[in-house]
Amino acid sequence: MGRLIIQGMRFKLQVHLPQYITKWFPLAIWRMPENSKTVYLTFDDGPIPEVTPWVLDLLRKNNIEATFFAVGENVFRYPEIFEQIVDEGHAVGNHTYHHLQGLKSDNLTYYKDIVQADRLIGSNLFRPPHGWLKRAQYRYLSGRYKIVMWDVISCDYNQNITKEEVLQNVLDFARAGSIITFHDSKKAASHLYWVLPRAIKALKAEGYEFSKIEFPKVRRLYYSPAIQRIRRFRNNLRQLSHWA
Numbered sequence: 001m002g003r004l005i006i007q008g009m010r011f012k013l014q015v016h017l018p019q020y021i022t023k024w025f026p027l028a029i030w031r032m033p034e035n036s037k038t039v040y041l042t043f044d045d046g047p048i049p050e051v052t053p054w055v056l057d058l059l060r061k062n063n064i065e066a067t068f069f070a071v072g073e074n075v076f077r078y079p080e081i082f083e084q085i086v087d088e089g090h091a092v093g094n095h096t097y098h099h100l101q102g103l104k105s106d107n108l109t110y111y112k113d114i115v116q117a118d119r120l121i122g123s124n125l126f127r128p129p130h131g132w133l134k135r136a137q138y139r140y141l142s143g144r145y146k147i148v149m150w151d152v153i154s155c156d157y158n159q160n161i162t163k164e165e166v167l168q169n170v171l172d173f174a175r176a177g178s179i180i181t182f183h184d185s186k187k188a189a190s191h192l193y194w195v196l197p198r199a200i201k202a203l204k205a206e207g208y209e210f211s212k213i214e215f216p217k218v219r220r221l222y223y224s225p226a227i228q229r230i231r232r233f234r235n236n237l238r239q240l241s242h243w244a
Helices: 052-061 072-077 079-087 107-121 135-142 163-173 186-205 225-243
Strands: 004-006 009-011 038-044 067-070 091-094 179-183
Touching: 038 052, 052 079, 052 186, 067 072, 067 079, 072 079, 072 107, 079 091, 079 107, 091 107, 107 135, 163 186, 179 186
Parallel strands: 038 067, 038 179, 067 091
Antiparallel strands: 004 009
């Protein structure tokens, strides 16, 4: 599927979503500030020994800090690789424990899976696998995490396209503030090994700098009914203590 251009707007839904879609999740981060020519490389689904150390080595050689959205199960299996990510100055985010898709999971199971991952990852960044969330999940999680989506998906996981097409996806849609998604996974590896060094080289040649995604601890924006009742109860206790 090629790019569709309407009145200066570019569309390729597998790669770059138009604003009329992204506006459904207005508190999510789809693009970082565009006031500097900086892009933000992100890697989903790791860490795994077959791919992640190679990515780290390439980033180190290019003096790039990136953001890794880690699957808790993989962090449990390969804690030394996760520690290497953190030790080398990269940012990390929560990608659930079992790589659950929100639309296919009941809310409580989904939240528990995220909490389980959070015990290992300890980040205020969250990216939902496949980018899908129910509205209730989005509201609940927005009060606890910065939900980080993407501006550009490389589609490196797609074995039905060529490595050249993956590279072109990145170069066609990258712009100032772009959050660019790759995958440090076995499924993406054959494309990633070829594409990532070439994408970095080309973006540098265009004058782009690279940075990781960081936010201060998020202020709670949404409280579940249960949490609201607890807060009211605590406030009542404080008032009674004050009057006593």
